Amino acid sequence: MPDMTREKTILQLTDIRKQYGSDGVITQVLHGVNLSLQEGEFTALIGPSGSGKSTLLNIIGLLEQATSGSLRMQERETGTLSEEELTRLRGRSIGFVFQFHHLIPSFTALENVMMPLMLEEGRPTPAQRERAAGLLARVGLADRLDFKPAKLSGGQQQRVAIARALATNPPLILADEPTGNLDTAAADEIFKLLYEVNQESGTTFLIVTHDPRLAKRCLRVIELVDGRIVS
Amino acid sequence: MRIEWLLALRFLREGRAQTFFMLGGVTMGVGVIVFLTSLITGLQRSIIQKTLGTQAHVVMRAPDDEARRIIRPTDSLAVSASVERRAQRLRSILQWQQVMRDLEQRPDVTAVSPLVAGSSFAVRGSASKSVALMGVEPERYTRIVPMSTFMKEGEFRITANDAAIGMDLARDLGATLGDKIRLQTADGRDETITVVGIFDVGIRDLNHRWVFITLRSAQNLLDLVGGVSSIDVTVNDLFKAETISEQLAGQTGLVAESWMKTNAQLMAGLRSQNASSFLIQFFVIISVAFGIASVLVVSVIQKSREVGILRAMGCTRRRIQHIFLLQGAMVGLVGSLLGCGLGALLVTFFARTALNPDGTPIFPVVLESRMFLVAAGVATITGILAAAAPAVRAAKLDPVVAIRNA
DSSP states (O other), X not given: OOOGGGOOEEEEEEEEEEEEOOSSOOEEEEEEEEEEEETTOEEEEEOOTTSSHHHHHHHHTTSSOOSEEEEEETTEEOTTOOHHHHHHHHHHHEEEEOTTOOOOTTSOHHHHHHHHHHHXXXXXXXXXXXXXXXXXXHTTOGGGTTOOGGGSOHXXXXXXXHHHHHTTOOSEEEEESTTTTSOHHHHHHHHHHHHHXXXXXXXXXXXXXXXXXXXXXXXXXXEEETTEEOO | OOHHHHHHHHHHHHSHHHHHHHHHHHHHXXXXXXHHHHHHHHXXXXXXXXXXXXXXXXXXXXXXXXXXXXXXXXXXXXXXXXXXXOOOOOOOOTTHHHHHHHHHHSTTEEEEEEEEEEEEEEEETTEXXXXXXXXXXXXXXXXXXXXXXXXXEEOSOOOTTEEEEEHHHHHHHTOOTTOEEEEEOTTSOEEEEEEEEEEOOSOHHHHHHXXXXXXXXXXXXXXXXXXXXXXXXXXXXXXXXXXXXXXXXXXXXXXXXXXHHHTHXXXXXXXXXXXHXXXXXXXXXXHHHHHHHHHHXXXXXXXXXXHHXXXXXXXXXXXXXXXXXXXXXXXXXXXXXXXXXXXXXXXXXXXXXXXXXXSSBSSOOXXXXXXXXXXXXXXXXXXXXXXXXXXXXXXXXXXHHHHHHO
């Protein structure tokens, strides 16, 4: 186990509750989740479908707001931020890797990786191009810079998505079933890549997965059942 | 290039068929508007030109003589009388030189010309024709009616006992340049003049009747020594002639009549033509806007996944909105440029095919750069407005829903 005393807390969730619906039917999805992630942690989030994994991930990713509870991102309380401030914080602090890569089809691999940087700085620059090319080289796609996503294999698309998540050098990367759509060999490759990046850059990873094989390889496993963390 | 522009361009390029349909709609809409506008402008201009070719913008003359009652009715006295209108004699404008100087001071008046007009007979040999005498100062009058451009023979340079007459009168009298003609008025005054110019103003009646002589000759013949019967005025803005004429009447105490009043029916015709053309253009623009909006609404739905991804990566709602507004603006601008080309093509084609029997165009079509600029501006703004609703919709997309459902 990592030495907890010397590490910085990236994310601190306190008593996060989420319910959907109003008036008549109210569905409680999260029942007071407490969770903290330390810098450099490589954590798996597992649980059966319907357990609230996706909701929790969306809340951590600042895509959804909790009904109550506090979420501190790098020691900063997010509950009071405006929509626009949340969006900017999300762009800076969180990298997403989705199950279905979700690259933008009309942009090349290189441009897709540049996208978070272009959004932050408002326009493309040579420095962004250089960084994106470097990241693509890191994920083994140095010869695919100008390929559109449709011309890449599933594994390659996911590699581009990982490079994109790394573009702004965020402290936290959220991966939602990053290997769910890949065959075993490709899934292993992707998982290995995520782990390597974690080791190299010290980026914190939270990976939602169904695959117990992958979860086992994570240093920390959080299990969510019926909206509560059970381990 | 800013990221909004980049994304807007890519989205447009990606949705090829949609972009094509939107551009097609704008192109045709703007093409029709350009065609219609230049046609109507050309038509109206040629009508006005023909009308004003031989008319002053504003004519000022002395107020009419009025019959006055000898006994006026009061509260206690009723007067039974019929008041007959007086016969109007030729009167001079009082202090017309001063009036002219005053008029010339005005910035909206570009030319002023005195006129002594009356009727007489033109006699040569056994031929005698009733004519309209036009006593003018040629240099000044040319700036009211461009007589020098109407000259068929000789010149519009009248001095002493010279005269310029219409081609039809010349034929009737059998007169050519250098011939002498006797002008004779009803009260027996007469003068012999020399023909120095023969004109064709394009209106047969005027070619029959107009005889231009010097101011002095006309004053002598019409017993109006030192006076003028009217003052012709040219103004800088044709369509302000009525307003200006009212001001001139107020300023001078004279009667002022603008071409718009003299040709009231023509004006009404032009106005209703303008109104209907405006209406057509308005509805063309509306339908183009609907076209853009409906295509963009679909495009927002198709692009919702991309929108969701962009939002997740830190793209603000405002920026998403701009991306779709820009698409509308680009379609509007590019479509309007193509539409201007289409319109110009149609107009040129029309001008080449719609010909008078003699091979000249029925009327000159007018293609002005101003019209193109206005069309481009209106189309761009229309594009932005049409994109407003889809853009707001895109900005409101919940990234979670957008990503999950796509």
